[in-house]
Amino acid sequence: MMRPTPKPGVMDAPLYVPGDHKLEGIDEPAILSANENPLGPSAEAVGAFRDGAEKLHRYPDGGANELRRAIGEVNGLDPNRIICGAGSDELITLLIRAYAGVGDEVVYSKHGFAMYRITAITTGATPVAAPEKNLTTDVDAILAAVGPQTKLVFIANPNNPTGTYLDDSEVRRLIEGLPSHVLCVLDAAYAEYVSRNDYSAGAGFVDDYDNVVMLRTFSKIYGLAALRLGWGYARAEVIDAMNRLRSPFNVSSAAQAAGIAAIRDTAHVAESVRHNDEWLVWLTETIRGLGLEVNPSVGNFILVGFGDADRCKRANAFLESQGVIARGVGGYDLPEYLRLTVGTEKECHMSVDALKGFLATE
Numbered sequence: 001m002m003r004p005t006p007k008p009g010v011m012d013a014p015l016y017v018p019g020d021h022k023l024e025g026i027d028e029p030a031i032l033s034a035n036e037n038p039l040g041p042s043a044e045a046v047g048a049f050r051d052g053a054e055k056l057h058r059y060p061d062g063g064a065n066e067l068r069r070a071i072g073e074v075n076g077l078d079p080n081r082i083i084c085g086a087g088s089d090e091l092i093t094l095l096i097r098a099y100a101g102v103g104d105e106v107v108y109s110k111h112g113f114a115m116y117r118i119t120a121i122t123t124g125a126t127p128v129a130a131p132e133k134n135l136t137t138d139v140d141a142i143l144a145a146v147g148p149q150t151k152l153v154f155i156a157n158p159n160n161p162t163g164t165y166l167d168d169s170e171v172r173r174l175i176e177g178l179p180s181h182v183l184c185v186l187d188a189a190y191a192e193y194v195s196r197n198d199y200s201a202g203a204g205f206v207d208d209y210d211n212v213v214m215l216r217t218f219s220k221i222y223g224l225a226a227l228r229l230g231w232g233y234a235r236a237e238v239i240d241a242m243n244r245l246r247s248p249f250n251v252s253s254a255a256q257a258a259g260i261a262a263i264r265d266t267a268h269v270a271e272s273v274r275h276n277d278e279w280l281v282w283l284t285e286t287i288r289g290l291g292l293e294v295n296p297s298v299g300n301f302i303l304v305g306f307g308d309a310d311r312c313k314r315a316n317a318f319l320e321s322q323g324v325i326a327r328g329v330g331g332y333d334l335p336e337y338l339r340l341t342v343g344t345e346k347e348c349h350m351s352v353d354a355l356k357g358f359l360a361t362e
């Protein structure tokens with residue numbers, strides 16, 4: 001008897017493994033596994049979320065019009081070329097579904113964000129990993145990986161979990177090297193944290209080239225991960241294709257209301273950046289001072305190297321015993337590293353103390 005069978009690819013994809021948020025037997029662990037904002041959401045966003053409680057019987061605005069206007073206003077962009085999604089994860093899915101199918105290739109960087117590969121596989125497309133140099137996206141390797149079947153290239157900039165970034169000249173070199181029919185997706189989930197003169201999130205590239213998309217999220221600096229909200233900016237034809245595939249009410253009213261308040265609360269963003277600037281440097285230097293490798297990061301997390309996978313496993317177990325939840329990144333082909341979010345001041349000290357404690361056990 002033939003049983004119903006999912007389409008090619010669906011059962012082949014590895015499951016996405018989210019960062020842990022709980023530790024058995026520890027009441028208030030330092031949750032440093034998901035790059036969430038340690039300062040939490042904007043109070044304005046929380047207020048807007050609460051205000052919507054009495055209207056839960058109403059469908060959301062399917063076009064997220066007010067939210068797109070607010071995003072456009074704050075970023076100086078045309079709202080007609082913005083699309084909102086249930087997290088940028090949904091937008092990644094819409095892009096791959098719109099532009100790739102069975103037999104097509106989706107190119108990404110070897111240690112790039114996991115959802116590009118996973119989503120390509122579930123869509124029946126073939127993921128193609130380009131090697132990296134120094135845990136950084138390698139433009140030449142990406143261009144070499146692009147072939148006649150390539151439909152999309154995904155770059156997380158800065159990249160999670162490595163924390164490294166491509167400067168504007170490298171991004172431009174990548175775009176100019178791509179065939180014009182290949183869509184280049186710049187996933188700038190951590191853009192707000194980057195304070196480098198040679199970095200931009202990518203809106204200018206969208207304006208300059210017909211085949212570029214920029215993705216952003218409210219899950220990281222805006223502290224709204226629970227609500228699932230992301231947005232994309234692209235030329236009108238790309239937005240149109242994505243709108244045809246998305247479900248009509250993909251973004252909840254709560255997410256829209258909180259998002260509008262959050263993006264207008266520039267003081268909260270500034271405070272979050274200030275906190276991160278201070279503690280990213282402190283964590284990096286202090287942990288290097290302990291003799292461990294810390295990959296240079298421009299995001300709100302660091303990648304700590306332990307030399308080999310076994311030692312890394314022991315370190316992770318010790319951190320957990322101290323109430324620190326790090327993120328193992330074996331799924332990114334980096335089994336000898338742990339990723340740690342820049343937490344509150346107290347959590348940063350907990351991380352360093354736990355690492356010191358681990359080294360003392362050796």
Ligand SMILES: *Cc1c(COP(=O)(O)O)cnc(C)c1O
Binds near residue numbers: 035087159
């Ligand atoms: C966290 C993250 C996202 C996912 O964001 P959501 O908006 O929560 O779906 C996308 N890209 C990268 C690189 C991330 O690290």
